[in-house]
Amino acid sequence: MGEPTHAVHVHHAPKGFIRKYIFSTDHKVIGIQYYFLALFSVVLGMLLSVLFRLHLAWPNANWDLLGKLFPTGMAGGLMTPEFYLSLVTMHGTLMVFFVLTTAPQSGFGNYFLPIQIGADDMAFPVLNMLSFWITFVALVVMVMALFATGGAPLSGWTAYPPLSALGKISGPGEGLGQTLWVISLAIFCVGSLLGALNFITTTLNLRAKGMTLLRMPLTVWAWFTTSILALLAFPVLLAGGILLVLDRVGGTSFFIPAGLVVNEQLVNHSGGSPLLWQHLFWFFGHPEVYIAILPGMGVASQLLSTFSRKPVFGYKAMFSAMLAIGFLGFFVWGHHMFISGMSPYSAVAFSLLTLAIGVPSAIKTFNWLGTLWQGKIQFTSAMLFAIGFVSLFVTGGVSGIFLGQTSLDLYLHDTYFVVGHFHMIMGVAALFGIFGATYYWFPKMFGRMLNEPLGKIHFWFTFIGVNAIFFPMHIMGVAGHPRRYSDASNFNYLSSMHPLHEFITVAAIVTATAQLFFLLNFFWSLWKGKKAEMNPWNATTLEWTVPSPPPHDNFGGKLPVVYHGAYEYSVPGAKQDFIMQDSPEKIIEAT
Amino acid sequence: MSDAEVRVEALGAGDWGGGSLPYAVGSKKFGMWLFIISDALTFSALLIAYGYVRLANKNWPEPFEFYPSLVTATVMTLCLLSSSLTMVMAVAARKREDRPATMKWLWATIAGGLAFLVLHANEWLKLIGEGMRPFSNPWGSPLFGASFFTLTGLHMFHVVTGVCFLGVVAVATGRGKFTSEDVEMSGLYWHFVDLVWMFIFPLVYVLSIHHG
Amino acid sequence: MSHPAGAEHAEPASKLFIWVWIWLLLLTAVEVVLGYEQYPVKLMLTMLMSLSVIKAALIMAYFMHLRFEKLKLVLTLVPALVVILCLFSIFFFPDSLRLMNLGWGR
Amino acid sequence: MVGLRSGTRDAGQIDQREDVNMGLAIALVLVLLCVVSVIMFSGHYWWFPPLISTYTGYDKQFMLTLIIVAIVFILAQLALGYFVWKYRDRAGRKATYVEGNNTMEVLWTSITFVIFIGLGILGQRVWAQFHFAEPPANAMEVEVTGQQFQWNIRYPGADGQFGRTEAKYVDESALNFVGVDPHDPAGKDDIASINRMVIPVNQPVKVLLHSKDVTHSFFVPGLRIKQDAVPGMTITIHFTATKTGEYEIPCAELCGLGHYKMRGILDVRTPVEYQQWLKKQASQE
CATH class of the missing domain: 1.20.210.10 (Cytochrome c oxidase-like, subunit I domain)
Structure with a gap:
């Protein structure tokens, strides 16, 4: 942030491994980082699901090898019900947040949104890097929850209180694991909404000349709409998460009503409402489905x-x-x-x-x-x-x-x-x-x-x-x-x-x-x-006008100018069966 | 090339045609606005949650006395509102390229924020001294303390962040760095912190005054 | 990106801001008086929230400069917030009342 | 510049035979998907447990929705399969430049709107019957309290009044699971039962549903009803069972590690048998 003015973007490819691949501000590197984060999560999430599917099909079978791998959850090769629920919870959470939210939106969106609209980077490259690393921290905390003492959380990916708010007395997995789970989610919210505001600003302010809204590829429309959803939905989950953390560690009772007796213990909370969490969670949760x-x-x-x-x-x-x-x-x-x-x-x-x-x-x-x-x-x-x-x-x-x-x-x-x-x-x-x-x-x-x-x-x-x-x-x-x-x-x-x-x-x-x-x-x-050409699919959008992979500043210092819509295929009278978005070739109006 | 330029103008003319700022607002300012919208939703959700639990609890306490609680809160409001005014002056000065004046107004804004924080911290200590905790209070539903500390705590966190942010901006401005858009962006954030207080003040303080 | 032509507006005078500040203080004073007088809760809530919305609008319009920006910026930002607040109010509070009426052991 | 960008690969480079097979394979798999769906949903190999309640509208609404949805599903999948097969890349095949068709857009938008909203409105009838209709005046009251991991059933006894409950009176060793106030005379004749809810057949029942720890859900598949038991709230539901027999009450809301074994029995008996059971219980109290 040293320059006196940010009026002109000057891109120098960063030198050194760390600046280039780890703490990179290049949207393409960040996109790939998100993709690999999602790849790790999807493999983990899938393995968890295979484990609990095994249990569902053969609940009484003895899996000695797994018993050695998970000495508590599968003691003697038999899966405990709490371990089953933990697996379901972690599978859902990992998949929804760290795969389905990150890979298509933050991963591909980061990589291709700027290129598809003809920009040399995101509007806020440093913020972009920050979003990724915040998400990364969230994932680390979530994986910690999986291995937390007292067991991984087991209240499902929706974490309905009072089960998720009462702490240890409501059963195994509801101690440290659940707390880490909520904290991870709150961190994830911050990362996501920072990412979303970056996407929206980029789409609105950084389109190349001629890239009208009606010429944007539908992928850009999708990432843009998704970002609006994320910007408006994640803050509400953040609020819910703050309240749930406070209920768990601060002794408040936002989601815990009076007069509960859990495991024969009278709970010293009163006045809250389990429905409040459900409202806050699903106000986020449904837009999340569309995200x-x-x-x-x-x-x-x-x-x-x-x-x-x-x-x-x-x-x-x-x-x-x-x-x-x-x-x-x-x-x-x-x-x-x-x-x-x-x-x-x-x-x-x-x-x-x-x-x-x-x-x-x-x-x-x-x-x-x-x-x-x-x-x-x-x-x-x-x-x-x-x-x-x-x-x-x-x-x-x-x-x-x-x-x-x-x-x-x-x-x-x-x-x-x-x-x-x-x-x-x-x-x-x-x-x-x-x-x-x-x-x-x-x-x-x-x-x-x-x-x-x-x-x-x-x-x-x-x-x-x-x-x-x-x-x-x-x-x-x-x-x-x-x-x-x-x-x-x-x-x-x-x-x-x-x-x-x-x-x-x-x-x-x-x-x-x-x-x-x-x-x-x-x-x-x-x-x-096989080495890829510039445009192996004969596609029209701007990412196919640059080398594979694109250089650090995408377009080699000169931003493209756009003349056509995103999907001009098989235009009658055109030289080829596709017209690139930045091709000055004229379209003879087909009526 | 010039032919192409002409065609672009014809095809993609207007604010949404690309290569322009559709709102005539720089990215930083627009990004800050988006952040403010999402942050406003976090506060809205918390305030609605506060209203929700308050409505559902018949034993909601109204323990604040007009003096000193509301008077203190009013002084705090005065601090924030005045710091917003000085912030506006700072932004205007920076637009005139008047760096010394910008710095002067920025430090005044920071002073207003700090005064607010000191008064607020003092009030928290007093309430804690009276036995108010996030999980209980001597007067009624424990959620009174819970929502009070949550709402004002999160707001206080925003004020602290804002003071630090403004400090950075002031120092950078003194060194001849940061554009006028940077100052304006920090201003937007500061006014937003002020704006949130405009809802916390009546909902948390005025509506909790002890009936005579 | 350089500022396109027409983005720089004529800066409003400091006097205007001082007036806005005075208005904000006056409205706050009204709130304080309401707090002193204590009317029925529903009335209080309506009056206080109206005052707060006016104050928020003043801050956004003048201090946050929205009055001097293009109208479409306002139309982009404000409706989303308003719609979501309405949704919260419409769908959250019935359950809050329900909770009160269906409370166990009351 | 333009020449540089155009790829070298054209349609001829793709193996024609492979494409014929691929289009056909997709079409066949989609046809198979439709056939299997129809067989699975019409064969009733696994299906609703028999209906035992007066909420007969449920099954009608389900079948109506199923038929409409099946038509939409099959048409869409078959159209997809057909297009993929018919318009596969072949020698001499040229794509037609079509950007859209506004008449079609309006047509299918309005048709789907009418169908979906129509179904939605029709679907409210059962909902209204369950939630908006008051329980009949002669309905008997039963209190159901969820707990990790059992259903506590309570009957008001001869006086027709439930004894007051409070959390501090809960004493599981004394079998006072719901915390009936021992000082309240109304509670003296209350009849408690764990996991077994006995009701007379054809008798409207009003259930006062709540939970003493976490959220549970009262689900009787045969009755076609489900309602969460929410801590801090007493939610009233009502139903009439029309067939005698024993029916299981699974908990349908995740309530902790024992969720899967939280099993109650809805025991529907003839009125005579019910009275006998009631007497026996009262004498044991």
Whole structure:
């Protein structure tokens, strides 16, 4: 911050390893840092899920090896219920916050938003670096929670008080582990909202000449909308987190009512309300769902258009739908609380608003189909994942029509139907967005191509695998299987569902193993992959006008000028079947 | 090239066409505004939470006396409001490129912030002396103390941050560094801290005055 | 980025700010008087919140310069905050009252 | 500059045969997805437990939603599969430059809006029956208190009045789980039961639901109802069971390590049997 003026950005590539790769202010390095943070978290989160799936399918089997690995949680090779719940909690938390929020938004967004709008960096490079390191600290604290004395937290990723607020007396995992969990989340909030304000400012102020709002790629629209959601949602979770930390360590009672007797101990708290946390949490939590999925929507639009060699069908409808989803996303948090004891009148309003938000989601689906219609579809691995995204989005979306209805939620709430629903849509659909983006942008980020055959094998295993995992969960929900049960054998009516548990676990293990194809492909290609050209996919957006990988200041000191929309494919009369955004070539108006 | 320029003007004319600042506000200032919006939401959520628990508790205490509690709080308000005024003067001076005047007004602002902090800390100590804790108080619902300390504590944290921030700006200005936008940005933050107090003052103090 | 033409506004005079400051002090004084007089809670709350909103608006408009910025900056920033505050008020407080009415052991 | 940027790869470089297969494979898998879904949801291999309550509207609303959703789901998946197969890259194939179609946008926006909101409004009927309708005047009262990890059931006894409860009277060794005030005469004849809620068939029941420690959720699949038991609140729900038998009451809100074994029994008996049980319990008190 030494210069007297910041009017002119002068970029010198930093020298020295630490400034270049660790504490870098280059948005591209930060993007890759976020990506690797997410990669670490997703592998960890996935391993945790495989562990608890093993337990669900064979609750009485003896896993001696695991018993040695986790001497307390799996003493003698048998999983304790508290360890099961800890795994579920940590799986959810890691995946939602450190994978689905970081990879598509902070990872790819950081790398490609500035390039796609023709900027040489983010508006606040130092703040950008700070956001990453704050997120990193949050992850470190979260991993510490996993290994905390007294056990990892087990109150689920939603951490409903009083269970999460009472401390040790409410059971194992509710001591230090839960405290670290809340602190990690609060830190994460700060990092995310700083990142969000950086994204918004960059998008509005740093677009290159001619990059009008209506020429921005839909990925940019998605990152932009997501940032607005993050900016407005995370502060509310931060407030909730502050109150929960105070309840846990400061002795306050914001979320703890009077007259509780926990484990035969009279609790010395009074006056609080468990519902207050649920309101604060879900006010954040529902927009968070869209924070996870919106970038995936942007990526899917981009890929479907590029590999169908067609403009996005209904570009304006597409970004309007995204903005509508973002806007309405703030009005529907109560659908998580239909049976929570919330006013049933509020529930009616929330229900109708929730169903209304299905409309822009449906618009997006129709427009994706419209993009494929009459196209010239090239089945690259990236495209396969985009097609998979649409299919999963439909599957996950339609089950929302059930859950959005107050009355149907009376039975389906907190059953496996919900688990199946949100895994389909904000879990694997968003993950397919991340995979699609990886196959698409890897050449740009690392200068080498990913192996296509391996990518296709990865796709098929993953696509069929996730359907096999999450589809049966809907059926289990209909049959009334509550979620977060470490062992269903206590209930007669659940016992018939055991074959489904076994089937899901086998599918999960196969799918998880198939991810080795991806990791292998990723790390092998990083060093040995075919060298990537500047524009291997014949795509139109600005990142394909610069070398792979781009130089430190993206455009070599001269910012681009934009003449075209983001998806000018197969324009009649054009020299090629695509027109780059910065190409001065004229479009003969097709009427 | 000039042909291309003409076409760009035609295609992407206006504030949203790229290559311009759509709000005619620099990135730093705009970024600070966005930060303020999100921070305002944190405070809003906390204030709403305060209203929520207060409404749900019949035994909510109103222990403050008009004198000295409200009078002290009024003096604190005066300190903050006046420091906002001096901050405005500092920003204006910096825009005139009058660095000595900028520094003078900035130090005055810091003095106002420090006065607020001293009075506030004094009040906290007094309340703690009377037996008020985050988890209990002698008068009624324990959430009175909890929400008081949370709200004013977080606000105090913001004031401390602001004082440090302004200190950095003042020193840098003295050394001929920092642009007028930097000063303005710090000013926005300071006014926001003031603005939050405008809600804490009536909700936490005026509405907790003991009925005669 | 250099400031585009037209971004520099004519600076309002210091006198204006002093007037705003005086108004803020006066409004605070009204709040203090309300605190001394003590009206019924609902009335107090309405009056105090109205005064606070006016004060906040004054601070934002003059001290924070929003009055002298482009209108669309105001339209970008303020509605989001207002909408969310309305949402909080509409959906949080019914449950607060519900809590009071359904309280256990009362 | 432009020439430099254009890639060297064109459509011809992709193996044509592979593309035919890939399009076909996706189409087939999506068809398979639809077929399996239909079989799974219509075969009822795993399905709702039989309905035992007067909330019959639930199943109707579910089936209506299921049919509409199934149509949307199948159409969308099949369209996706068909397009992917039909418009795959082949020799001589050219993409049509289409930027969109406003008529279509308006059409599908309004159709989905009407369907979704229509379903939403229809769905409120069961909700209103459960939440807005007052329990019938002849409803019997039962108090259900969640606790880690059991359901405490309490009946008001002969006087029809529950004894006062307070946390400080909780004494689990004396089986006073909910903290009935020993000095309150109304509490003397209260009947307590752990994890077994006996009710007469076809008798409206009003349940006063709360929790003494963390949030639990009262879920009886056969009744098609679920309601969180929230500490600090007493939430009233009501239902009428129409079939005798024993039905399980799982806890549906994560309440700690024993969540999975928090099991209650809703024991629906004939009125005569119910009275006998009540008498037996009262004599044991």
